[in-house]
Amino acid sequence: MLVIQGRAEKPVYLVISNGFVQIKDAGHLWGMPTDLAQEIIKDEIGDGKARMTCIGAAGEHQIPYASIMGERRAAGRGGAGAVMGVKNLKAIAVRGTKNIDVADPDRFRKAVKETIRKIQGSAQLSRMVKHGTITFLDDLNDHGILPCRNFQEAQTEWAKGLYSGVFEDFIVKHMHCGPPCATRCSKLTLVRSGPYAGAVSEGPEYETLYAIGACCGIADMPALIEADYLCDRYGLDTISFGVSLAFA
Ligand code: SF4
Incomplete structure:
Protein backbone atom coordinates (compact mmCIF):
# COMPACT_ATOMS: atom_id res chain seq x y z
CA MET A 1 0.00 0.00 0.00
CA LEU A 2 1.19 3.49 -0.83
CA VAL A 3 0.13 6.44 1.39
CA ILE A 4 0.88 9.96 0.17
CA GLN A 5 0.62 12.61 2.86
CA GLY A 6 0.51 16.38 2.38
CA ARG A 7 1.03 18.18 -0.92
CA ALA A 8 3.98 19.29 -2.99
CA GLU A 9 4.55 23.02 -3.46
CA LYS A 10 4.82 22.58 -7.20
CA PRO A 11 3.95 19.82 -9.68
CA VAL A 12 5.95 16.64 -9.20
CA TYR A 13 5.88 12.98 -10.11
CA LEU A 14 7.05 10.01 -8.08
CA VAL A 15 9.33 7.26 -9.26
CA ILE A 16 9.33 4.12 -7.12
CA SER A 17 11.87 1.52 -8.09
CA ASN A 18 12.27 -1.56 -5.90
CA GLY A 19 11.27 0.47 -2.85
CA PHE A 20 13.54 3.42 -3.65
CA VAL A 21 11.49 6.64 -4.03
CA GLN A 22 12.40 9.74 -6.03
CA ILE A 23 10.40 12.96 -6.31
CA LYS A 24 10.85 14.62 -9.71
CA ASP A 25 9.81 17.95 -11.13
CA ALA A 26 6.64 17.75 -13.27
CA GLY A 27 6.32 21.43 -14.17
CA HIS A 28 6.84 20.62 -17.86
CA LEU A 29 4.15 17.89 -17.70
CA TRP A 30 1.41 19.93 -16.02
CA GLY A 31 -1.47 20.43 -18.45
CA MET A 32 -0.26 17.60 -20.65
CA PRO A 33 -2.63 14.79 -21.77
CA THR A 34 -2.22 11.56 -19.83
CA ASP A 35 -0.96 9.45 -22.73
CA LEU A 36 1.76 11.91 -23.68
CA ALA A 37 2.84 12.57 -20.08
CA GLN A 38 3.21 8.83 -19.43
CA GLU A 39 5.35 8.38 -22.53
CA ILE A 40 7.59 11.31 -21.57
CA ILE A 41 8.04 10.03 -18.01
CA LYS A 42 9.01 6.57 -19.25
CA ASP A 43 11.52 8.25 -21.51
CA GLU A 44 12.89 10.48 -18.74
CA ILE A 45 13.41 7.62 -16.30
CA GLY A 46 14.74 5.41 -19.08
CA ASP A 47 12.38 2.55 -18.30
CA GLY A 48 9.73 1.63 -20.84
CA LYS A 49 8.50 -1.16 -18.56
CA ALA A 50 7.58 1.10 -15.63
CA ARG A 51 3.87 0.95 -14.78
CA MET A 52 2.17 4.28 -14.45
CA THR A 53 -0.69 6.18 -12.92
CA CYS A 54 -1.22 9.69 -14.21
CA ILE A 55 -3.74 12.53 -14.12
CA GLY A 56 -4.77 14.89 -16.88
CA ALA A 57 -6.09 18.44 -16.90
CA ALA A 58 -9.26 17.33 -15.07
CA GLY A 59 -7.31 16.12 -12.04
CA GLU A 60 -5.03 19.14 -12.10
CA HIS A 61 -8.11 21.39 -11.94
CA GLN A 62 -9.65 19.16 -9.26
CA ILE A 63 -12.77 18.32 -11.22
CA PRO A 64 -14.86 16.16 -8.82
CA TYR A 65 -15.01 13.32 -11.35
CA ALA A 66 -11.38 13.36 -12.44
CA SER A 67 -9.96 9.91 -13.07
CA ILE A 68 -6.51 8.42 -12.63
CA MET A 69 -5.22 6.82 -15.80
CA GLY A 70 -2.97 3.77 -15.71
CA GLU A 71 -1.66 3.42 -19.27
CA ARG A 72 -4.98 3.44 -21.18
CA ARG A 73 -7.10 2.10 -18.31
CA ALA A 74 -8.99 4.39 -15.96
CA ALA A 75 -9.63 4.34 -12.24
CA GLY A 76 -12.61 6.49 -13.02
CA ARG A 77 -15.01 6.57 -10.12
CA GLY A 78 -14.81 8.69 -6.99
CA GLY A 79 -12.71 11.61 -8.23
CA ALA A 80 -9.37 10.14 -7.15
CA GLY A 81 -7.68 12.19 -9.89
CA ALA A 82 -8.69 15.37 -8.06
CA VAL A 83 -6.92 14.07 -4.94
CA MET A 84 -3.69 13.67 -6.92
CA GLY A 85 -4.31 17.11 -8.42
CA VAL A 86 -4.66 18.85 -5.07
CA LYS A 87 -1.38 17.23 -4.03
CA ASN A 88 0.31 18.56 -7.20
CA LEU A 89 1.10 14.96 -8.05
CA LYS A 90 1.02 14.44 -11.82
CA ALA A 91 2.03 10.79 -11.93
CA ILE A 92 3.51 7.79 -10.17
CA ALA A 93 5.85 5.45 -12.02
CA VAL A 94 6.55 2.10 -10.40
CA ARG A 95 9.00 -0.60 -11.31
CA GLY A 96 9.78 -3.67 -9.25
CA THR A 97 11.97 -6.58 -10.23
CA LYS A 98 11.68 -8.66 -7.08
CA ASN A 99 9.44 -11.68 -6.69
CA ILE A 100 6.08 -11.47 -4.98
CA ASP A 101 6.07 -13.86 -2.05
CA VAL A 102 2.93 -15.95 -1.80
CA ALA A 103 2.18 -17.43 1.62
CA ASP A 104 1.06 -20.80 0.25
CA PRO A 105 2.21 -21.18 -3.40
CA ASP A 106 0.60 -24.61 -3.93
CA ARG A 107 -2.77 -23.50 -2.66
CA PHE A 108 -2.51 -20.29 -4.67
CA ARG A 109 -1.72 -22.15 -7.91
CA LYS A 110 -4.62 -24.52 -7.28
CA ALA A 111 -7.00 -21.60 -6.70
CA VAL A 112 -5.83 -19.89 -9.92
CA LYS A 113 -6.31 -23.10 -11.91
CA GLU A 114 -9.78 -23.62 -10.47
CA THR A 115 -10.80 -20.02 -11.20
CA ILE A 116 -9.58 -20.25 -14.81
CA ARG A 117 -11.49 -23.52 -15.22
CA LYS A 118 -14.68 -21.85 -14.00
CA ILE A 119 -14.20 -18.80 -16.25
CA GLN A 120 -13.55 -20.98 -19.28
CA GLY A 121 -16.68 -22.98 -18.54
CA SER A 122 -18.81 -19.84 -18.51
CA ALA A 123 -21.33 -19.36 -21.30
S1 SF4 B 1 -11.50 -9.43 -17.29
FE1 SF4 B 1 -9.29 -9.37 -17.69
S2 SF4 B 1 -9.05 -8.04 -19.47
FE2 SF4 B 1 -11.11 -7.71 -18.65
S3 SF4 B 1 -10.89 -5.94 -17.25
FE3 SF4 B 1 -10.66 -7.81 -16.01
S4 SF4 B 1 -8.46 -8.20 -15.95
FE4 SF4 B 1 -8.83 -6.76 -17.65
Missing part, protein backbone atom coordinates in the same frame (compact mmCIF):
# COMPACT_ATOMS: atom_id res chain seq x y z
CA GLN A 124 -20.54 -15.63 -21.31
CA LEU A 125 -16.83 -16.05 -22.00
CA SER A 126 -16.94 -16.14 -25.80
CA ARG A 127 -19.06 -12.97 -25.86
CA MET A 128 -16.66 -11.20 -23.50
CA VAL A 129 -13.68 -12.26 -25.61
CA LYS A 130 -15.40 -11.13 -28.81
CA HIS A 131 -16.89 -7.77 -27.78
CA GLY A 132 -15.82 -7.11 -24.20
CA THR A 133 -18.25 -5.57 -21.74
CA ILE A 134 -20.30 -3.82 -24.43
CA THR A 135 -21.79 -7.21 -25.20
CA PHE A 136 -24.19 -6.53 -22.31
CA LEU A 137 -25.69 -3.36 -23.80
CA ASP A 138 -28.10 -5.27 -25.99
CA ASP A 139 -29.05 -7.55 -23.08
CA LEU A 140 -29.82 -4.54 -20.91
CA ASN A 141 -31.91 -3.03 -23.66
CA ASP A 142 -33.80 -6.32 -24.09
CA HIS A 143 -34.47 -6.44 -20.35
CA GLY A 144 -35.59 -2.81 -20.18
CA ILE A 145 -32.77 -1.59 -17.94
CA LEU A 146 -30.61 0.41 -20.37
CA PRO A 147 -30.49 4.10 -19.33
CA CYS A 148 -31.38 6.06 -22.48
CA ARG A 149 -31.86 9.79 -23.11
CA ASN A 150 -31.12 10.91 -19.57
CA PHE A 151 -32.97 7.97 -18.03
CA GLN A 152 -36.22 8.95 -19.75
CA GLU A 153 -36.27 5.57 -21.48
CA ALA A 154 -35.00 2.21 -20.35
CA GLN A 155 -35.62 0.26 -23.51
CA THR A 156 -35.49 1.63 -27.01
CA GLU A 157 -35.70 0.55 -30.59
CA TRP A 158 -33.10 3.08 -31.73
CA ALA A 159 -30.37 1.57 -29.53
CA LYS A 160 -31.12 -2.02 -30.53
CA GLY A 161 -27.96 -3.66 -31.83
CA LEU A 162 -26.47 -0.27 -32.64
CA TYR A 163 -23.46 -0.76 -30.41
CA SER A 164 -22.42 -4.39 -30.57
CA GLY A 165 -23.52 -4.52 -34.22
CA VAL A 166 -20.74 -2.19 -35.36
CA PHE A 167 -18.19 -2.39 -32.55
CA GLU A 168 -16.24 -5.23 -34.12
CA ASP A 169 -15.32 -3.09 -37.14
CA PHE A 170 -13.24 -0.82 -34.90
CA ILE A 171 -11.35 -3.45 -32.88
CA VAL A 172 -7.67 -3.63 -33.76
CA LYS A 173 -6.56 -5.84 -30.88
CA HIS A 174 -8.13 -8.21 -28.35
CA MET A 175 -6.11 -7.99 -25.17
CA HIS A 176 -5.98 -8.30 -21.41
CA CYS A 177 -5.71 -5.00 -19.62
CA GLY A 178 -2.68 -5.78 -17.49
CA PRO A 179 -1.23 -9.07 -16.34
CA PRO A 180 -2.48 -12.07 -18.36
CA CYS A 181 -6.10 -12.87 -17.60
CA ALA A 182 -8.37 -15.64 -18.84
CA THR A 183 -11.13 -13.34 -20.06
CA ARG A 184 -9.23 -10.86 -22.25
CA CYS A 185 -12.28 -8.60 -22.40
CA SER A 186 -10.21 -5.52 -23.21
CA LYS A 187 -10.36 -4.19 -26.78
CA LEU A 188 -8.10 -1.69 -28.46
CA THR A 189 -10.20 0.30 -30.91
CA LEU A 190 -9.24 2.74 -33.62
CA VAL A 191 -11.19 5.09 -35.88
CA ARG A 192 -9.53 4.87 -39.27
CA SER A 193 -11.45 7.43 -41.31
CA GLY A 194 -13.92 10.29 -41.13
CA PRO A 195 -13.95 13.29 -38.81
CA TYR A 196 -12.66 11.27 -35.83
CA ALA A 197 -9.89 9.43 -37.67
CA GLY A 198 -6.98 8.66 -35.36
CA ALA A 199 -9.06 8.34 -32.18
CA VAL A 200 -7.79 5.33 -30.26
CA SER A 201 -9.17 3.81 -27.09
CA GLU A 202 -8.80 0.75 -24.91
CA GLY A 203 -12.56 0.48 -24.90
CA PRO A 204 -15.06 2.01 -24.85
CA GLU A 205 -16.42 -0.20 -22.11
CA TYR A 206 -20.10 -0.79 -21.43
CA GLU A 207 -20.24 2.02 -18.85
CA THR A 208 -18.87 4.59 -21.30
CA LEU A 209 -21.25 3.55 -24.05
CA TYR A 210 -24.32 3.68 -21.84
CA ALA A 211 -23.35 7.06 -20.30
CA ILE A 212 -21.98 9.00 -23.28
CA GLY A 213 -23.91 6.89 -25.79
CA ALA A 214 -27.40 5.70 -24.87
CA CYS A 215 -27.94 8.19 -22.05
CA CYS A 216 -27.10 11.09 -24.41
CA GLY A 217 -29.01 9.55 -27.33
CA ILE A 218 -25.82 8.96 -29.34
CA ALA A 219 -25.15 5.77 -31.27
CA ASP A 220 -22.35 7.01 -33.54
CA MET A 221 -19.48 4.63 -32.72
CA PRO A 222 -16.59 6.76 -34.11
CA ALA A 223 -17.87 9.75 -32.12
CA LEU A 224 -18.08 7.60 -28.99
CA ILE A 225 -14.54 6.27 -29.43
CA GLU A 226 -13.36 9.87 -29.88
CA ALA A 227 -15.22 10.93 -26.70
CA ASP A 228 -13.68 8.05 -24.76
CA TYR A 229 -10.25 8.96 -26.14
CA LEU A 230 -10.63 12.60 -25.09
CA CYS A 231 -11.91 11.70 -21.61
CA ASP A 232 -8.89 9.43 -21.12
CA ARG A 233 -6.49 12.12 -22.29
CA TYR A 234 -8.04 14.78 -20.02
CA GLY A 235 -8.46 12.25 -17.21
CA LEU A 236 -12.24 12.48 -16.89
CA ASP A 237 -14.49 9.69 -15.65
CA THR A 238 -16.63 8.75 -18.65
CA ILE A 239 -19.67 7.73 -16.58
CA SER A 240 -20.05 11.01 -14.68
CA PHE A 241 -19.10 12.96 -17.80
CA GLY A 242 -21.77 11.20 -19.86
CA VAL A 243 -24.61 11.46 -17.36
CA SER A 244 -23.75 15.14 -16.71
CA LEU A 245 -24.01 15.77 -20.46
CA ALA A 246 -27.27 13.84 -20.64
CA PHE A 247 -28.72 15.87 -17.76
CA ALA A 248 -27.62 19.15 -19.39
Whole structure:
Protein backbone atom coordinates (compact mmCIF):
# COMPACT_ATOMS: atom_id res chain seq x y z
CA MET A 1 0.00 0.00 0.00
CA LEU A 2 1.19 3.49 -0.83
CA VAL A 3 0.13 6.44 1.39
CA ILE A 4 0.88 9.96 0.17
CA GLN A 5 0.62 12.61 2.86
CA GLY A 6 0.51 16.38 2.38
CA ARG A 7 1.03 18.18 -0.92
CA ALA A 8 3.98 19.29 -2.99
CA GLU A 9 4.55 23.02 -3.46
CA LYS A 10 4.82 22.58 -7.20
CA PRO A 11 3.95 19.82 -9.68
CA VAL A 12 5.95 16.64 -9.20
CA TYR A 13 5.88 12.98 -10.11
CA LEU A 14 7.05 10.01 -8.08
CA VAL A 15 9.33 7.26 -9.26
CA ILE A 16 9.33 4.12 -7.12
CA SER A 17 11.87 1.52 -8.09
CA ASN A 18 12.27 -1.56 -5.90
CA GLY A 19 11.27 0.47 -2.85
CA PHE A 20 13.54 3.42 -3.65
CA VAL A 21 11.49 6.64 -4.03
CA GLN A 22 12.40 9.74 -6.03
CA ILE A 23 10.40 12.96 -6.31
CA LYS A 24 10.85 14.62 -9.71
CA ASP A 25 9.81 17.95 -11.13
CA ALA A 26 6.64 17.75 -13.27
CA GLY A 27 6.32 21.43 -14.17
CA HIS A 28 6.84 20.62 -17.86
CA LEU A 29 4.15 17.89 -17.70
CA TRP A 30 1.41 19.93 -16.02
CA GLY A 31 -1.47 20.43 -18.45
CA MET A 32 -0.26 17.60 -20.65
CA PRO A 33 -2.63 14.79 -21.77
CA THR A 34 -2.22 11.56 -19.83
CA ASP A 35 -0.96 9.45 -22.73
CA LEU A 36 1.76 11.91 -23.68
CA ALA A 37 2.84 12.57 -20.08
CA GLN A 38 3.21 8.83 -19.43
CA GLU A 39 5.35 8.38 -22.53
CA ILE A 40 7.59 11.31 -21.57
CA ILE A 41 8.04 10.03 -18.01
CA LYS A 42 9.01 6.57 -19.25
CA ASP A 43 11.52 8.25 -21.51
CA GLU A 44 12.89 10.48 -18.74
CA ILE A 45 13.41 7.62 -16.30
CA GLY A 46 14.74 5.41 -19.08
CA ASP A 47 12.38 2.55 -18.30
CA GLY A 48 9.73 1.63 -20.84
CA LYS A 49 8.50 -1.16 -18.56
CA ALA A 50 7.58 1.10 -15.63
CA ARG A 51 3.87 0.95 -14.78
CA MET A 52 2.17 4.28 -14.45
CA THR A 53 -0.69 6.18 -12.92
CA CYS A 54 -1.22 9.69 -14.21
CA ILE A 55 -3.74 12.53 -14.12
CA GLY A 56 -4.77 14.89 -16.88
CA ALA A 57 -6.09 18.44 -16.90
CA ALA A 58 -9.26 17.33 -15.07
CA GLY A 59 -7.31 16.12 -12.04
CA GLU A 60 -5.03 19.14 -12.10
CA HIS A 61 -8.11 21.39 -11.94
CA GLN A 62 -9.65 19.16 -9.26
CA ILE A 63 -12.77 18.32 -11.22
CA PRO A 64 -14.86 16.16 -8.82
CA TYR A 65 -15.01 13.32 -11.35
CA ALA A 66 -11.38 13.36 -12.44
CA SER A 67 -9.96 9.91 -13.07
CA ILE A 68 -6.51 8.42 -12.63
CA MET A 69 -5.22 6.82 -15.80
CA GLY A 70 -2.97 3.77 -15.71
CA GLU A 71 -1.66 3.42 -19.27
CA ARG A 72 -4.98 3.44 -21.18
CA ARG A 73 -7.10 2.10 -18.31
CA ALA A 74 -8.99 4.39 -15.96
CA ALA A 75 -9.63 4.34 -12.24
CA GLY A 76 -12.61 6.49 -13.02
CA ARG A 77 -15.01 6.57 -10.12
CA GLY A 78 -14.81 8.69 -6.99
CA GLY A 79 -12.71 11.61 -8.23
CA ALA A 80 -9.37 10.14 -7.15
CA GLY A 81 -7.68 12.19 -9.89
CA ALA A 82 -8.69 15.37 -8.06
CA VAL A 83 -6.92 14.07 -4.94
CA MET A 84 -3.69 13.67 -6.92
CA GLY A 85 -4.31 17.11 -8.42
CA VAL A 86 -4.66 18.85 -5.07
CA LYS A 87 -1.38 17.23 -4.03
CA ASN A 88 0.31 18.56 -7.20
CA LEU A 89 1.10 14.96 -8.05
CA LYS A 90 1.02 14.44 -11.82
CA ALA A 91 2.03 10.79 -11.93
CA ILE A 92 3.51 7.79 -10.17
CA ALA A 93 5.85 5.45 -12.02
CA VAL A 94 6.55 2.10 -10.40
CA ARG A 95 9.00 -0.60 -11.31
CA GLY A 96 9.78 -3.67 -9.25
CA THR A 97 11.97 -6.58 -10.23
CA LYS A 98 11.68 -8.66 -7.08
CA ASN A 99 9.44 -11.68 -6.69
CA ILE A 100 6.08 -11.47 -4.98
CA ASP A 101 6.07 -13.86 -2.05
CA VAL A 102 2.93 -15.95 -1.80
CA ALA A 103 2.18 -17.43 1.62
CA ASP A 104 1.06 -20.80 0.25
CA PRO A 105 2.21 -21.18 -3.40
CA ASP A 106 0.60 -24.61 -3.93
CA ARG A 107 -2.77 -23.50 -2.66
CA PHE A 108 -2.51 -20.29 -4.67
CA ARG A 109 -1.72 -22.15 -7.91
CA LYS A 110 -4.62 -24.52 -7.28
CA ALA A 111 -7.00 -21.60 -6.70
CA VAL A 112 -5.83 -19.89 -9.92
CA LYS A 113 -6.31 -23.10 -11.91
CA GLU A 114 -9.78 -23.62 -10.47
CA THR A 115 -10.80 -20.02 -11.20
CA ILE A 116 -9.58 -20.25 -14.81
CA ARG A 117 -11.49 -23.52 -15.22
CA LYS A 118 -14.68 -21.85 -14.00
CA ILE A 119 -14.20 -18.80 -16.25
CA GLN A 120 -13.55 -20.98 -19.28
CA GLY A 121 -16.68 -22.98 -18.54
CA SER A 122 -18.81 -19.84 -18.51
CA ALA A 123 -21.33 -19.36 -21.30
CA GLN A 124 -20.54 -15.63 -21.31
CA LEU A 125 -16.83 -16.05 -22.00
CA SER A 126 -16.94 -16.14 -25.80
CA ARG A 127 -19.06 -12.97 -25.86
CA MET A 128 -16.66 -11.20 -23.50
CA VAL A 129 -13.68 -12.26 -25.61
CA LYS A 130 -15.40 -11.13 -28.81
CA HIS A 131 -16.89 -7.77 -27.78
CA GLY A 132 -15.82 -7.11 -24.20
CA THR A 133 -18.25 -5.57 -21.74
CA ILE A 134 -20.30 -3.82 -24.43
CA THR A 135 -21.79 -7.21 -25.20
CA PHE A 136 -24.19 -6.53 -22.31
CA LEU A 137 -25.69 -3.36 -23.80
CA ASP A 138 -28.10 -5.27 -25.99
CA ASP A 139 -29.05 -7.55 -23.08
CA LEU A 140 -29.82 -4.54 -20.91
CA ASN A 141 -31.91 -3.03 -23.66
CA ASP A 142 -33.80 -6.32 -24.09
CA HIS A 143 -34.47 -6.44 -20.35
CA GLY A 144 -35.59 -2.81 -20.18
CA ILE A 145 -32.77 -1.59 -17.94
CA LEU A 146 -30.61 0.41 -20.37
CA PRO A 147 -30.49 4.10 -19.33
CA CYS A 148 -31.38 6.06 -22.48
CA ARG A 149 -31.86 9.79 -23.11
CA ASN A 150 -31.12 10.91 -19.57
CA PHE A 151 -32.97 7.97 -18.03
CA GLN A 152 -36.22 8.95 -19.75
CA GLU A 153 -36.27 5.57 -21.48
CA ALA A 154 -35.00 2.21 -20.35
CA GLN A 155 -35.62 0.26 -23.51
CA THR A 156 -35.49 1.63 -27.01
CA GLU A 157 -35.70 0.55 -30.59
CA TRP A 158 -33.10 3.08 -31.73
CA ALA A 159 -30.37 1.57 -29.53
CA LYS A 160 -31.12 -2.02 -30.53
CA GLY A 161 -27.96 -3.66 -31.83
CA LEU A 162 -26.47 -0.27 -32.64
CA TYR A 163 -23.46 -0.76 -30.41
CA SER A 164 -22.42 -4.39 -30.57
CA GLY A 165 -23.52 -4.52 -34.22
CA VAL A 166 -20.74 -2.19 -35.36
CA PHE A 167 -18.19 -2.39 -32.55
CA GLU A 168 -16.24 -5.23 -34.12
CA ASP A 169 -15.32 -3.09 -37.14
CA PHE A 170 -13.24 -0.82 -34.90
CA ILE A 171 -11.35 -3.45 -32.88
CA VAL A 172 -7.67 -3.63 -33.76
CA LYS A 173 -6.56 -5.84 -30.88
CA HIS A 174 -8.13 -8.21 -28.35
CA MET A 175 -6.11 -7.99 -25.17
CA HIS A 176 -5.98 -8.30 -21.41
CA CYS A 177 -5.71 -5.00 -19.62
CA GLY A 178 -2.68 -5.78 -17.49
CA PRO A 179 -1.23 -9.07 -16.34
CA PRO A 180 -2.48 -12.07 -18.36
CA CYS A 181 -6.10 -12.87 -17.60
CA ALA A 182 -8.37 -15.64 -18.84
CA THR A 183 -11.13 -13.34 -20.06
CA ARG A 184 -9.23 -10.86 -22.25
CA CYS A 185 -12.28 -8.60 -22.40
CA SER A 186 -10.21 -5.52 -23.21
CA LYS A 187 -10.36 -4.19 -26.78
CA LEU A 188 -8.10 -1.69 -28.46
CA THR A 189 -10.20 0.30 -30.91
CA LEU A 190 -9.24 2.74 -33.62
CA VAL A 191 -11.19 5.09 -35.88
CA ARG A 192 -9.53 4.87 -39.27
CA SER A 193 -11.45 7.43 -41.31
CA GLY A 194 -13.92 10.29 -41.13
CA PRO A 195 -13.95 13.29 -38.81
CA TYR A 196 -12.66 11.27 -35.83
CA ALA A 197 -9.89 9.43 -37.67
CA GLY A 198 -6.98 8.66 -35.36
CA ALA A 199 -9.06 8.34 -32.18
CA VAL A 200 -7.79 5.33 -30.26
CA SER A 201 -9.17 3.81 -27.09
CA GLU A 202 -8.80 0.75 -24.91
CA GLY A 203 -12.56 0.48 -24.90
CA PRO A 204 -15.06 2.01 -24.85
CA GLU A 205 -16.42 -0.20 -22.11
CA TYR A 206 -20.10 -0.79 -21.43
CA GLU A 207 -20.24 2.02 -18.85
CA THR A 208 -18.87 4.59 -21.30
CA LEU A 209 -21.25 3.55 -24.05
CA TYR A 210 -24.32 3.68 -21.84
CA ALA A 211 -23.35 7.06 -20.30
CA ILE A 212 -21.98 9.00 -23.28
CA GLY A 213 -23.91 6.89 -25.79
CA ALA A 214 -27.40 5.70 -24.87
CA CYS A 215 -27.94 8.19 -22.05
CA CYS A 216 -27.10 11.09 -24.41
CA GLY A 217 -29.01 9.55 -27.33
CA ILE A 218 -25.82 8.96 -29.34
CA ALA A 219 -25.15 5.77 -31.27
CA ASP A 220 -22.35 7.01 -33.54
CA MET A 221 -19.48 4.63 -32.72
CA PRO A 222 -16.59 6.76 -34.11
CA ALA A 223 -17.87 9.75 -32.12
CA LEU A 224 -18.08 7.60 -28.99
CA ILE A 225 -14.54 6.27 -29.43
CA GLU A 226 -13.36 9.87 -29.88
CA ALA A 227 -15.22 10.93 -26.70
CA ASP A 228 -13.68 8.05 -24.76
CA TYR A 229 -10.25 8.96 -26.14
CA LEU A 230 -10.63 12.60 -25.09
CA CYS A 231 -11.91 11.70 -21.61
CA ASP A 232 -8.89 9.43 -21.12
CA ARG A 233 -6.49 12.12 -22.29
CA TYR A 234 -8.04 14.78 -20.02
CA GLY A 235 -8.46 12.25 -17.21
CA LEU A 236 -12.24 12.48 -16.89
CA ASP A 237 -14.49 9.69 -15.65
CA THR A 238 -16.63 8.75 -18.65
CA ILE A 239 -19.67 7.73 -16.58
CA SER A 240 -20.05 11.01 -14.68
CA PHE A 241 -19.10 12.96 -17.80
CA GLY A 242 -21.77 11.20 -19.86
CA VAL A 243 -24.61 11.46 -17.36
CA SER A 244 -23.75 15.14 -16.71
CA LEU A 245 -24.01 15.77 -20.46
CA ALA A 246 -27.27 13.84 -20.64
CA PHE A 247 -28.72 15.87 -17.76
CA ALA A 248 -27.62 19.15 -19.39
S1 SF4 B 1 -8.46 -8.20 -15.95
FE1 SF4 B 1 -9.29 -9.37 -17.69
S2 SF4 B 1 -11.50 -9.43 -17.29
FE2 SF4 B 1 -10.66 -7.81 -16.01
S3 SF4 B 1 -10.89 -5.94 -17.25
FE3 SF4 B 1 -8.83 -6.76 -17.65
S4 SF4 B 1 -9.05 -8.04 -19.47
FE4 SF4 B 1 -11.11 -7.71 -18.65
